[in-house]
Amino acid sequence: MKLSKKIYEIEGIVQGVGFRPAIYCLAIKSGLGGWIKNCSGKVRLCLEGNSIVIDNFIATLNNNLPIQAKIDKIKLLGKNNITSINDFKILESEINNDFKVSIPADLAMCKDCEKEILDPNNRRYRYPFTTCVNCGPRYTVVNSMPYDRCRTTLSKFPLCERCTQEYKDPFNRRFHAESTACHTCGPTLFLKDGNNNTIRCTDPIKSVIENLQQGKIIAIKGIGGFLLAVNAFDTNSIQTLRDRKNRPDKPFAVMAKNIDVIKKYCKVDPLSEDMLTSSIAPIVILNTLEKQAKKKPLYSNQSIFQNVISPFSLETDICNSENKNTFGIPLEMLSPDTNTLGVMLPYSPLHRLLFENSNLEMLIMTSGNRGGEPICIRNEEAFDRLKGIADIFLYHNRDINLRNDDSLCTIQQNDIQIWRRARGFAPESYKYNFSFSKNILAMGSELKNNIAIGFNQEIIVSPHIGDLESPEAVDGLKTVVDCFPEFLKKKPELIAIDLHPDMHSSRLGKKLAQELDIPIIKVQHHYAHAVSCMTEHNLNNALGLVFDGTGLGTDNNIWGAELLHIDFANSNDFDRLASFSPVHLPGGDAAVYNPVRQLMSRFIDSAIEIDEQILKWYGVSETEFRIWKMQCKNKINAPLTHAAGRLFDSFAALLKVSPNKITYEGQGAIRLEAIAEKLINNNCKLIDLPFTLIEKKNMLFIDWSRMFSSLFENNKDIFYKKQTDTDIALIALSFHKTVASAAVKMIEYGLSKSTTDNIVLSGGVFMNKILTNYIVSDLKQKGLKPFIHKNIPPNDGGISFGQTVAANIKYNKKT
Ligand SMILES: [Zn+2]
Numbered sequence: 075m076k077l078s079k080k081i082y083e084i085e086g087i088v089q090g091v092g093f094r095p096a097i098y099c100l101a102i103k104s105g106l107g108g109w110i111k112n113c114s115g116k117v118r119l120c121l122e123g124n125s126i127v128i129d130n131f132i133a134t135l136n137n138n139l140p141i142q143a144k145i146d147k148i149k150l151l152g153k154n155n156i157t158s159i160n161d162f163k164i165l166e167s168e169i170n171n172d173f174k175v176s177i178p179a180d181l182a183m184c185k186d187c188e189k190e191i192l193d194p195n196n197r198r199y200r201y202p203f204t205t206c207v208n209c210g211p212r213y214t215v216v217n218s219m220p221y222d223r224c225r226t227t228l229s230k231f232p233l234c235e236r237c238t239q240e241y242k243d244p245f246n247r248r249f250h251a252e253s254t255a256c257h258t259c260g261p262t263l264f265l266k267d268g269n270n271n272t273i274r275c276t277d278p279i280k281s282v283i284e285n286l287q288q289g290k291i292i293a294i295k296g297i298g299g300f301l302l303a304v305n306a307f308d309t310n311s312i313q314t315l316r317d318r319k320n321r322p323d324k325p326f327a328v329m330a331k332n333i334d335v336i337k338k339y340c341k342v343d344p345l346s347e348d349m350l351t352s353s354i355a356p357i358v359i360l361n362t363l364e365k366q367a368k369k370k371p372l373y374s375n376q377s378i379f380q381n382v383i384s385p386f387s388l389e390t391d392i393c394n395s396e397n398k399n400t401f402g403i404p405l406e407m408l409s410p411d412t413n414t415l416g417v418m419l420p421y422s423p424l425h426r427l428l429f430e431n432s433n434l435e436m437l438i439m440t441s442g443n444r445g446g447e448p449i450c451i452r453n454e455e456a457f458d459r460l461k462g463i464a465d466i467f468l469y470h471n472r473d474i475n476l477r478n479d480d481s482l483c484t485i486q487q488n489d490i491q492i493w494r495r496a497r498g499f500a501p502e503s504y505k506y507n508f509s510f511s512k513n514i515l516a517m518g519s520e521l522k523n524n525i526a527i528g529f530n531q532e533i534i535v536s537p538h539i540g541d542l543e544s545p546e547a548v549d550g551l552k553t554v555v556d557c558f559p560e561f562l563k564k565k566p567e568l569i570a571i572d573l574h575p576d577m578h579s580s581r582l583g584k585k586l587a588q589e590l591d592i593p594i595i596k597v598q599h600h601y602a603h604a605v606s607c608m609t610e611h612n613l614n615n616a617l618g619l620v621f622d623g624t625g626l627g628t629d630n631n632i633w634g635a636e637l638l639h640i641d642f643a644n645s646n647d648f649d650r651l652a653s654f655s656p657v658h659l660p661g662g663d664a665a666v667y668n669p670v671r672q673l674m675s676r677f678i679d680s681a682i683e684i685d686e687q688i689l690k691w692y693g694v695s696e697t698e699f700r701i702w703k704m705q706c707k708n709k710i711n712a713p714l715t716h717a718a719g720r721l722f723d724s725f726a727a728l729l730k731v732s733p734n735k736i737t738y739e740g741q742g743a744i745r746l747e748a749i750a751e752k753l754i755n756n757n758c759k760l761i762d763l764p765f766t767l768i769e770k771k772n773m774l775f776i777d778w779s780r781m782f783s784s785l786f787e788n789n790k791d792i793f794y795k796k797q798t799d800t801d802i803a804l805i806a807l808s809f810h811k812t813v814a815s816a817a818v819k820m821i822e823y824g825l826s827k828s829t830t831d832n833i834v835l836s837g838g839v840f841m842n843k844i845l846t847n848y849i850v851s852d853l854k855q856k857g858l859k860p861f862i863h864k865n866i867p868p869n870d871g872g873i874s875f876g877q878t879v880a881a882n883i884k885y886n887k888k889t
């Protein structure tokens with residue numbers, strides 16, 4: 075028999091997913107000898123044996139891989155004839171700077187491990203850190219790459235004899251499972267009270283369950299950080315959590331015992347079910363069942379919002395809600411502003427055990443942080459920052475090296491759309507059609523910050539870092555900026571930042587560029603948005619419609635309703651073709667948090683007569699109004715904004731849907747959409763709201779002042795006399811339709827000025843489903859095919875991704 079030896083290089087998702095053990099078993103079964111080893115991200119495979127058997131092995135490899143593994147490329151590096159074959163071996167990882175490294179994602183508990191922790195006869199019965207080669211923490215526990223146990227935070231737990239046997243047994247599921255552990259050798263739980271005193275108990279999980287049932291708030295250290303847990307049916311505890319976290323309205327995510335529990339309260343489509351039960355196990359935003367409709371909004375009882383219209387007091391709800399809330403979840407407490415609920419399933423054995431031998435069905439699992447700060451990861455840090463919020467702390471001694479939040483996604487246009495890339499997803503790599511001429515480190519935006527690195531033909535986005543509103547958050551960004559290039563063995567050679575100099579990410583980027591003595595490129599915010607969507611869809615030219623919140627424009631005004639023409643081949647920049655007419659923001663950022671200021675500014679700009687009665691209706695004092703008017707007229711601390719987000723704010727304020735002071739980003743718009751949604755399937759005749767098209771300096775502007783004046787002048791009774799909730803819902807829905815019509819007008823104008831017919835929709839406002847659906851269907855009716863985001867968030871979580879490409883284009887054209 076003729077024997078050969080062939081050496082291959084394999085690229086793809088081949089590390090941290092049980093790839094080498096699987097190959098080992100296959101090779102033994104096929105009677106082949108040789109070896110396999112990791113080479114900084116790729117895998118080298120040597121096969122010895124009958125040449126035909128080897129070829130067959132390679133040809134059928136794709137059908138025999140572990141669930142998480144994926145082969146992108148197999149390359150034959152060399153072959154020769156041999157006379158004898160050696161036993162197949164797994165060799166030590168080779169660290170080599172020339173090779174690509176992929177950082178493995180944290181994976182949710184697998185079915186096999188779940189079975190083991192629930193089986194009293196298994197040695198891992200109720201062991202909260204059970205993992206195997208198919209599941210468990212990775213990204214959050216690695217200290218450096220490549221991913222091997224000695225370079226993780228588990229290295230301080232030497233494996234016991236039985237775990238060692240499993241680890242070394244190629245036919246065991248824990249063969250080279252780097253994060254494996256058991257009761258004997260692995261990490262352990264411990265419990266402390268709100269005064270940092272240890273609570274002695276034999277079973278901390280049982281004790282936590284009892285405390286949850288008694289209505290306590292528990293800080294639980296999980297995979298990527300601490301979460302705060304509360305029984306999701308206990309309205310008093312939820313209120314306490316809201317008070318202590320100073321988070322009156324922002325929705326809480328919940329973790330349900332299993333998918334059947336979720337189906338009891340929410341509409342679960344097949345795509346969402348796949349996502350929920352996948353190894354990513356993100357939070358998925360679902361519509362609740364109609365019977366969950368809220369009887370009373372939370373905020374109607376609070377004096378500050380007394381005059382505010384609830385999204386959920388439509389007549390239909392009121393007459394149907396009599397006995398429906400008796401068995402439902404308290405949605406008005408969990409998510410006061412919407413009819414949706416963010417749900418996830420237990421993704422670690424620790425979480426799973428909270429629902430075992432307990433009558434808990436659903437728990438709030440919200441970020442363990444104070445507002446604006448990132449989630450805590452270290453034990454001492456958690457106590458310092460969460461004391462006063464949590465009653466009990468469930469700690470463990472498996473250290474978290476890098477923070478990782480729960481990922482968040484939704485269904486948009488019948489497909490999954492990711493809103494927050496974190497646990498389970500990131501740091502995934504994207505193929506890029508062009509080549510990066512330098513390793514580009516992109517610093518992202520101020521809100522929903524993450525970073526990205528572009529090199530060769532790849533872009534890797536870091537997990538969500540968060541809003542850079544606190545020193546802790548900025549420290550979090552610094553840590554990731556330190557670790558990421560190091561993990562990937564890619565030294566930054568160029569830094570991309572936002573045009574806005576005051577963003578913490580921009581400042582840090584500038585400092586870093588100076589330290590490393592490398593060039594820096596500024597990228598306009600909305601340009602980065604559009605480029606991110608183009609790159610996601612492999613487009614080289616497009617009209618980018620970006621509806622967003624704040625972002626600095628090249629003219630020093632605030633942009634955010636931009637139609638940009640982008641053509642990578644012919645320009646290193648963009649042409650701005652259309653926008654909304656600018657309006658004043660009296661008090662700058664203060665007006666963003668006080669939408670009624672924006673409304674008054676619209677009234678002032680459109681010269682609408684405002685009397686005492688109107689001011690009273692809107693809860694504005696005459697002094698306030700005078701100051702704001704003066705600011706607008708004299709242009710004192712009243713910057714101009716074009717942003718679509720601000721149009722939604724003002725309109726929500728006009729309908730009194732928004733509280734005068736919002737308590738989280740986008741609250742007014744979120745309520746406006748929730749109210750409009752009530753009529754979405756009613757086939758009601760919508761009102762045509764007017765707007766004006768103005769062409770100026772080769773640009774089209776949409777001027778909205780007529781919409782505000784006509785609505786206000788012609789329908790005064792709707793606003794402060796005889797308004798009904800259905801009237802308000804109809805106007806809210808008509809508003810969405812009107813904004814969509816204006817968007818189409820902008821795009822048609824853009825089409826007349828350019829040769830491309832690719833259209834990309836990006837920016838935070840495109841998280842609004844009603845608006846997205848209207849625009850997409852209007853464009854499709856015109857024979858156009860718009861592209862929306864899927865894997866990259868439409869919000870500022872997509873900025874760093876777009877910055878890498880935009881900076882590369884700019885740099886290449888410069889040199
Ligand atoms: Zn497992």
Ligand SMILES: [Zn+2]
Nearest residue numbers: 234237256259
């Ligand atoms: Zn062990």
